[in-house]
Amino acid sequence: MSLRRVGILLGKEFRYGSKSFIFIIAIIMPLVLSLVLTLVFGNLFSEKPRLGVSDEGDSRITNLITESDSMVGREYDSPEKLRKAVEDGALDMGIVLPSDFDSLLEQGQIPEITAYVWGESLAKQRIVLRATIDNMIRDVAGQEVPVEIVTTTLGDDESIPWDDRILPIIVLMAIVFGGIMVPATSLVDEKQKRTLSALAITPASLAEIFLSKGLVGVVISTFMGVLILVLNQAFGAQPLLLVGMLALGAVMASAFGIMLGAFIKDITSLFAINKAIGILYYAPAFVYLFPDIPQWVGRIFPTYYIVQPVVEISQQGGTWSDVAPEAFILIGLILVVIGIIGALARRTAQREALA
Amino acid sequence: MSWPIIRALVAKDLTLFFRNRFFAFISVLGIVFYIGIYFFMPSSVDEALDIGLYAPVLPPIFEQVQGEGLSIELVDSVETLEEGVTEGCYLAGIALPPDIMEKLATGSKVTVDVYFAADTPQELKDAVTSLIEELAYMQSGQMLAVDISEEIIGPDMLGRQIPPRDRILPFFAIFIILTETLGLSSLISEEIESRTAQALLITPMTIKGLFLAKGITGVSLAFGQALLFMLATGGLNQQPLIILLTLLLASLLVTGIGFLLGSAGKDLMSVMAWGLPAMIILAVPAFGVMFPGTVSDWVKVIPSYYLVDTVHLSANFGLGWGDVWQNLLILLGFDIAFFGLGIIALRRKLT
Numbered sequence: 120m121s122l123r124r125v126g127i128l129l130g131k132e133f134r135y136g137s138k139s140f141i142f143i144i145a146i147i148m149p150l151v152l153s154l155v156l157t158l159v160f161g162n163l164f165s166e167k168p169r170l171g172v173s174d175e176g177d178s179r180i181t182n183l184i185t186e187s188d189s190m191v192g193r194e195y196d197s198p199e200k201l202r203k204a205v206e207d208g209a210l211d212m213g214i215v216l217p218s219d220f221d222s223l224l225e226q227g228q229i230p231e232i233t234a235y236v237w238g239e240s241l242a243k244q245r246i247v248l249r250a251t252i253d254n255m256i257r258d259v260a261g262q263e264v265p266v267e268i269v270t271t272t273l274g275d276d277e278s279i280p281w282d283d284r285i286l287p288i289i290v291l292m293a294i295v296f297g298g299i300m301v302p303a304t305s306l307v308d309e310k311q312k313r314t315l316s317a318l319a320i321t322p323a324s325l326a327e328i329f330l331s332k333g334l335v336g337v338v339i340s341t342f343m344g345v346l347i348l349v350l351n352q353a354f355g356a357q358p359l360l361l362v363g364m365l366a367l368g369a370v371m372a373s374a375f376g377i378m379l380g381a382f383i384k385d386i387t388s389l390f391a392i393n394k395a396i397g398i399l400y401y402a403p404a405f406v407y408l409f410p411d412i413p414q415w416v417g418r419i420f421p422t423y424y425i426v427q428p429v430v431e432i433s434q435q436g437g438t439w440s441d442v443a444p445e446a447f448i449l450i451g452l453i454l455v456v457i458g459i460i461g462a463l464a465r466r467t468a469q470r471e472a473l474a
Numbered sequence: 475m476s477w478p479i480i481r482a483l484v485a486k487d488l489t490l491f492f493r494n495r496f497f498a499f500i501s502v503l504g505i506v507f508y509i510g511i512y513f514f515m516p517s518s519v520d521e522a523l524d525i526g527l528y529a530p531v532l533p534p535i536f537e538q539v540q541g542e543g544l545s546i547e548l549v550d551s552v553e554t555l556e557e558g559v560t561e562g563c564y565l566a567g568i569a570l571p572p573d574i575m576e577k578l579a580t581g582s583k584v585t586v587d588v589y590f591a592a593d594t595p596q597e598l599k600d601a602v603t604s605l606i607e608e609l610a611y612m613q614s615g616q617m618l619a620v621d622i623s624e625e626i627i628g629p630d631m632l633g634r635q636i637p638p639r640d641r642i643l644p645f646f647a648i649f650i651i652l653t654e655t656l657g658l659s660s661l662i663s664e665e666i667e668s669r670t671a672q673a674l675l676i677t678p679m680t681i682k683g684l685f686l687a688k689g690i691t692g693v694s695l696a697f698g699q700a701l702l703f704m705l706a707t708g709g710l711n712q713q714p715l716i717i718l719l720t721l722l723l724a725s726l727l728v729t730g731i732g733f734l735l736g737s738a739g740k741d742l743m744s745v746m747a748w749g750l751p752a753m754i755i756l757a758v759p760a761f762g763v764m765f766p767g768t769v770s771d772w773v774k775v776i777p778s779y780y781l782v783d784t785v786h787l788s789a790n791f792g793l794g795w796g797d798v799w800q801n802l803l804i805l806l807g808f809d810i811a812f813f814g815l816g817i818i819a820l821r822r823k824l825t
Contacts, residue, residue, distance in 0.1 A: 140747035167597045169767075189600030205627045208766025214622075224619060231621045238628035239766065241635060242521040242543030247601040250608040256620050257611060266584045266610040268603055273560045274592040387660060390746070394653065395503045398511070410593075 120330070124323050128331035132305065136335060141304045145297030149343050153289045153350060167191050168244040170251070171210040173201040176218035183255045190251060202235050211240040212248045224260045283434055286353055287426045288404035293347040294365065294425060295400045298340035298372025299379065300393070302332040306380025307389050315467075325464045329377050336373030341366045348433060355433040364432065364442060367449055368425035374456040381463040403427070424449040479679050483687035487661065488694065504653075505699055508646050509706045515639035521632070523602070526564035528555045530572040535613040544605070552587075559589045566590055566602045578614040586610075629791060636790045643709050644785040645760035647700050647721065648778055652756055654696035655728040655735065656749045662688060662736030662820070663745045671824055681824060685733070685817050692729035697722055713788035716798060720788070723802065724781040726809040731756075733816025737823040759783070777808035 136142050169191040174181040184192035193210070195201040201213040215233040217223075223230040234252075236245060257264075306329075309315040318328055344365040348354050355361055383389045403426055406417035417423045424445045431437030431445075439446075522545035527536060529548065540546050547564070549555045555567035567589035571577070577584045586606055590599055611618075665671040674684060700721045704710050710717055731752060739745035759779035762769035763786045773779050780801040787793040787801075 140744065144747075144750065166595060168601075189597040189604075202627065204767065207770075210767070227619070229619050229621050231623065234622050234624045236624055236626050237766075238626050238630045239635065241519065242632055243523045244543075245632075246523070246539075246543035247605065250604040251601070252622075253608050253611070253618050253620075254604050256618060257616075260619055262611065262616055264607050264610070265578060265581075265614045265616070266586050266607060268586050268588055268606055270588045270590060270599065270603070272590055272592050273556055390656075391501065391504075395501075395507065398507055 120324065120327055121322075125327050125331050125334075128323060128328060129334055132331055132335045136301070136305055139304070139308075141300050142339070145301050145339055146343065148296060149289065149293035149347055150350075152292050153347055168212070168240075168248050168251075169193070169210045170248050171195055171201050171204055171213035172216060173198045173213065174216045174220075176216065176220055178216045178220045179259050180216060180220065180252075180255050183258070187251070190248070198233070205235040205237045208237055208239060210235075210237060211244045212236050212252075214252060221259060224256070284408050284410075286351060286434065287407040287430050288401055289347055289351065290344060290429050291401055291404050291422060291426050293343040294340045294368045295372050295422060297343050298336045298369050299376035299400070301339055302336040302373050302376035303380040303383070303389055304386065305332050305335070306377065307383055307386055310380075311385055319468065325468045329381070329460065329464060332380070333370075333373040333377050336376050337366065337369045340369030340372050344369065344429070348429075353433040356436055357432050357438065360439055360442075361429065361432045364428040364446065367446060367453075368429070371421070371425055371449055371453050371456070374453055374460065378456055378460050378463065381460060381467055421452050424452060476678055476680075476683060479677070480683050480687045480690070483674075483679070483684070484690045484694075487687070487691040491695065501699070505650065505703055505706075508650065508703055512639050512643070512646065512707045515637075515642065517637050517639060519635035519637055521635060523566075523598075523605075524564050525602070526555045526558045526567040527570070528552050528567070529570040529574075531570070531575055533570070533574060533578075533609075533613045535609050539609065556589055559591055562591065565594065565598060568602075568606065578610070581614070584610065639707075640790050641764055641786075643704075643707060643789060644763050644782045645757070646707075647704060647709065647785055648724070648760050648782055649757060650703055651696045651700050651721070651724050651728050651781075652753045652778075654692065654699065654725075655732045655753065655756075656746065657695060658688065658692035658729060658732030659735035659739065659745045659749055661691070662733065663739050666736070666823060675824065681821055684824075685820065688733070689726075689729050689813075692732050693722070693725040696725035696728050700725070709785075709789050711789075712792040713794060716788045716795065716802075717785055719802065720781055720784045720798075720805070723805045723809055724778070727777055727781070727805065727812055730809060730812030730814075730816040733820045734812065737816070737819040777805065777812070780805040780808070 167190050170184055171193045172181050172184050173195045181194055184190075185194055186192070193204075195204060195213070198215045201210075201215065204210045205213045213235040215235075217230055217232075220230050220232075306315070309318070309328075315328070319325065341362070345362060348361070348365075379389065379392065383392065399420060400422050402420045403417040403423035406412050406414060406423075407426075407430070417427070428437070428442035428445045428449075431442050435441075522541075522543055524545045524547070526549050527546050528551065529536070532548070536546055547558075549558060549567075552569050555564075555569060558564045559567040569587040569589070571585060574584050574586075588602065588606065590602075662671070665674075671684065675681065679687075701718070704717065704721070735745055735748050735752065738748050755776060756778040758769065759773050759776050759782045762773055762779075763782055784798045784801040784805070787798055
């Protein structure tokens with residue numbers, strides 16, 4: 120194997136490959152998905168009830184609602200806008216406060232409130248919001264709470280915020296999409312255009328061609344993994360170890376991409392297989408997303424060994440000793456895939472030589 | 475326009491699709507995966523807060539609020555309560571003191587012990603705390619000095635909420651159909667790239683016939699897969715005719731878009747480059763169904779909105795022709811527009 124030839128091929132891959140659709144998508148897609156998933160899961164999957172208020176005066180209740188941490192509180196300019204937000208499902212409930220609400224309460228009179236309730240709002244959200252509104256009103260009216268609540272926390276499991284749960288899927292998308300698709304499409308494209316056959320009659324060996332294409336995937340994949348972690352402020356206390364594990368994950372993804380590229384004949388089939396098995400790449404991330412699923416399920420999927428060390432280091436302050444077992448399994452998986460690539464390469468070499 | 479030639483071309487395209495056993499197998503496998511995910515998702519909605527209660531003397535207010543979003547289960551000891559909370563049977567465990575009624579009657583402050591599992595989110599802890607305080611106010615006779623008039627906006631789904639898997643159903647249906655946009659456009663771009671489309675046109679096949687044949691192939695593939703998915707998931711249990719018509723109109727729409735993409739791209743990769751953003755844009759309205767309130771009214775300019783909205787309203791709410799006819803009419807309008815545009819673009823490419 121000639122490193123000089125690998126370097127030349129690598130340069131060619133970056134020069135021409137970077138203009139390809141997949142190359143651009145491999146960079147843009149994780150960034151877009153990171154943004155979308157953070158919005159969708161970060162805010163929308165939260166169990167916080169959503170309460171809107173349209174205040175025709177200047178009630179203290181409005182401040183209590185918008186500043187509350189236990190629900191999503193929003194203020195609206197008019198009762199019409201509030202009603203529309205409830206109708207669209209943006210709010211579970213919306214209340215319209217009259218202009219003299221606080222003064223009526225202080226004078227001991229009974230003010231009227233209109234409450235719009237979204238028909239699809241869950242019963243538990245409705246009861247929680249009603250209790251919260253009532254509590255706020257009693258607070259403003261100066262009623263004394265008749266109970267003192269002493270809370271006790273049982274068990275050791277901590278609540279995992281959605282931000283932490285979505286990180287694995289974002290990291291996996293960043294590593295896996297570029298790592299697999301860039302080398303795979305490049306290899307299949309060369310096969311379809313028969314430039315692979317042309318290359319096969321030059322001094323460049325198939326191993327050098329595969330290596331150069333794989334390296335492109337590794338570089339993009341690692342770069343996107345680092346970028347996503349930086350953007351999500353999840354770089355942790357061990358940056359070198361983290362980059363090392365990202366790179367190892369990128370090697371695994373690229374090796375798999377090369378294996379697919381060597382095995383598949385045309386782009387249509389490549390996209391078809393990704394359409395069908397793509398979900399398996401991200402399966403471990405779904406296990407993180409829903410902690411009720413037994414965590415051992417994630418270990419069945421090879422990509423678990425890519426993402427688990429990253430999560431361990433970035434979110435739980437893990438060190439090498441914590442991630443070593445997963446790292447060694449990942450190395451083992453990479454060696455298996457490389458072995459398969461070797462067998463496929465011999466078959467491809469024979470075919471290209473005959474062609 | 476010769477029907478035998480069109481029939482032959484459609485048969486050729488479908489045969490090519492299914493002769494590639496790998497491609498056919500993978501397409502079926504894709505649908506199987508979507509069906510699998512559908513059945514894996516929760517089939518019901520837990521609307522109630524599950525609370526465990528230890529109360530040597532049960533205040534009447536707890537019996538009154540039972541069922542209104544609260545599921546209260548009485549236990550016989552604090553130990554059982556703690557065990558239930560730790561095992562996740564209850565969101566919270568409330569232990570009331572034996573003298574609660576006397577204290578509330580005399581206006582003394584009552585101490586209530588509340589148990590939470592460590593992984594309970596703070597907002598739920600706050601919610602339970604607010605609830606207990608409100609119940610205590612009510613039990614002590616301190617009425618709320620406010621008159622609240624409630625108005626339910628939209629159909630009241632209390633007790634019959636749409637399960638997550640049914641909410642995601644329109645998304646899957648549209649995604650399966652949209653994927654075929656890429657399939658059809660790649661089929662067209664391949665014919666253009668390998669110049670077989672031009673070769674066909676020197677036979678008795680006319681341009682109109684070519685469009686019709688490709689259109690029938692595209693609609694059959696998109697409609698067939700979506701139909702299979704809806705049949706398997708029970709998506710046709712309510713208003714089947716409306717849903718079938720909607721899927722058919724949607725298949726026509728993606729076929730028109732497929733023509734446009736097929737004529738815009740030079741090769742398969744550029745078709746993908748145009749197709750993926752188109753797919754993402756067309757998928758946006760489905761997010762409005764999955765996560766209500768996330769998209770504003772501008773989403774109505776996206777043609778797929780009328781597909782998603784109709785499937786959602788018919789399959790999940792059982793709404794009939796009178797409620798969705800406008801959606802269907804607009805969808806038909808988009809079909810005609812995109813089909814026409816697609817044909818013009820493809821005609822210019824071929825001639």
